[in-house]
Amino acid sequence: MQTAKTVTVGTMESSDIMITLKPNASGITIDLDSNVKKQFGAHITALMTEVLQKLGINDIAVEAVDKGALDCTIKARTIAAAYRLQGKTDYDWEALNSWNV
Amino acid sequence: MQLKRLWFDINPVAKRQWQALLTQAGLMADEQVDYTIGLYDGDNLVATGSLYQNIIKCVAVATTETHQNLLAPLIKALLDRLDEQQQSHAFVYTKPCTAPYFEALGFKAVVATTHVVLLERGYPDLNAYQLLLDQRKVTSANAGAIVMNANPFTNGHLQLIQTALATCDVVYVFVVSEDRSQFDTQARLTMVQQAVADQSRVIVLPTNHYLVANATFPAYFLKDQADLAVAKEQAQLDATLFLRKISPILDIHHRFVGDEPFSPVTKVYNDQLAQVLTGQLQLTVVPRLTVDAQPVSATQVRQALAANDWATVKQLVPATSYHYLKGSQPHANS
Known part of the structure; x- marks a missing residue:
């Protein structure tokens, strides 16, 4: 899906991740800034890509400022950002739970 | 806490x-x-x-x-x-x-x-702006650039564009996109576009927030109170941004500025520009157009407008601006 909007979720506190979604012509590009990028950069990027794809978002530029967030936080923040981008609040908990988040 | x-x-x-x-x-x-x-x-x-x-x-x-x-x-x-x-x-x-x-x-x-x-x-960030510039880019051998506020667009601005056209095959005119002047961004853009409508070699562009903007050069908008040392820093930043991030995208070789006899802030800007561009881009300072031995400036036009002196306005601005100003008179006098 294409969108002209940008959304930002999360904070810059320790153990959190701040995710900004911006329009992108095609594909998912992730610009990650993290203090554990060397260790977990690839993992975090893959995780966010997976969540976005599951939510049907394939063309988006992601800007993430990670302060050592755990996987559950990264997933939750990505889901929240994706829903907010689409202006949806009717979270499909059953589907989300079924991914074993 | x-x-x-x-x-x-x-x-x-x-x-x-x-x-x-x-x-x-x-x-x-x-x-x-x-x-x-x-x-x-x-x-x-x-x-x-x-x-x-x-x-x-x-x-x-x-x-x-x-x-x-x-x-x-x-x-x-x-x-x-x-x-x-x-x-x-x-x-x-x-x-x-x-x-x-x-x-x-x-x-x-x-x-x-x-x-x-x-x-x-x-x-939208600098990337988005550079993308926009790239879309408007015209192939050129020797492109020139002018940055103007055009508040409002005068014969002086027109002469500056014509001087640039004499040496350059394409001229990019950047109109400052900040709503801190008497005429808003849209009005200033319109006046410039109307004035060069018959010139296919002139491309009118917005500056968004990247040239002579609140962000890069706030002192420009506070000419009366600006600290010249601060203005110098800001002017240097603005000039560097132009040189590094904007001129390469449009393949600009030449920058033109109007000579500045009045405003010390604009003079500081021109000096810094000359320093930053040295050896990389050619800078030409074009002397002010004079009418009756008086240099033409947008300030004069604004004063004439405030005094409802349309005869003076007519002398100082091209016909397109004159019609535009006549049409938006209540706004211009506000």
């Missing part, structure tokens, strides 16, 4: 604390701000930050509290405020030594000089 908005008009105590904190941090207590917040530890103000439009400024954390990472909640609160106002793009203007703190919060450097770094966050 408590986050509060500071209201200077009704709270003189907070204002004094704020000034003391900024002075301690080596910053000037610049009161040109729209919104200021402070972090309190009990009654003590320990950190502060302000917004002016979408520019984050006057950010300071007390030296005794620097171990707590107070910058993150402070900046987050300012970004949230911008978010509430549907403003998804923010600038920070800071010293090179503090730039890494902002980079760790997701800001990206736009341009840096030896004393100042301009960073941005959000969208």
Whole structure:
């Protein structure tokens, strides 16, 4: 899906991740800034890509400022950002739970 | 730790604390701000930050509290405020030594000089602007560029464009996109577009926030009160941004500016531009057009408009601007 909007979720506190979604012509590009990028950069990027794809978002530029967030936080923040981008609040908990988040 | 908005008009105590904190941090207590917040530890103000439009400024954390990472909640609160106002793009203007703190919060450097770094966050960003420029790009062998406020567009501006056309095959005219002048951005863009409508070699472009803008060169809009030393820094930043981020995209070889006999700030700008561009881009200073031995300036036109002196206006502006100004007279006189 294409969108002209940008959304930002999360904070810059320790153990959190701040995710900004911006329009992108095609594909998912992730610009990650993290203090554990060397260790977990690839993992975090893959995780966010997976969540976005599951939510049907394939063309988006992601800007993430990670302060050592755990996987559950990264997933939750990505889901929240994706829903907010689409202006949806009717979270499909059953589907989300079924991914074993 | 408590986050509060500071209201200077009704709270003189907070204002004094704020000034003391900024002075301690080596910053000037610049009161040109729209919104200021402070972090309190009990009654003590320990950190502060302000917004002016979408520019984050006057950010300071007390030296005794620097171990707590107070910058993150402070900046987050300012970004949230911008978010509430549907403003998804923010600038920070800071010293090179503090730039890494902002980079760790997701800001990206736009341009840096030896004393100042301009960073941005959000969208539409410099990339988006460069993309826009690229789309409007015309193949050229020797392209020229002019940046103008055109407040309003005069015969002087027209002459500047014509002079540029005499040596360049394509001329990009950047019209300053900041609504701090008498005529708003759209009006100024329209006047320029109308004046060069018959010139296919002239491309009119907005500057968005990247040239002679609040972010890059705030002193330009405060010509009367601007500190010339500050203006010099800002002018250098602006010129560097033009050289590094804009001219390569459009393959610009030549920059033209009008000679400046009146405004010291514009003169500082021209001097800095000359210094930064030396050896990289050709800079031509075009002497002012004179009418009856009087140099033409937009200031004169505004004065004539205020006095309802249409005869003078007609002498100073091209026909297209004259019709435009006539049509928008109530606005022009406001």
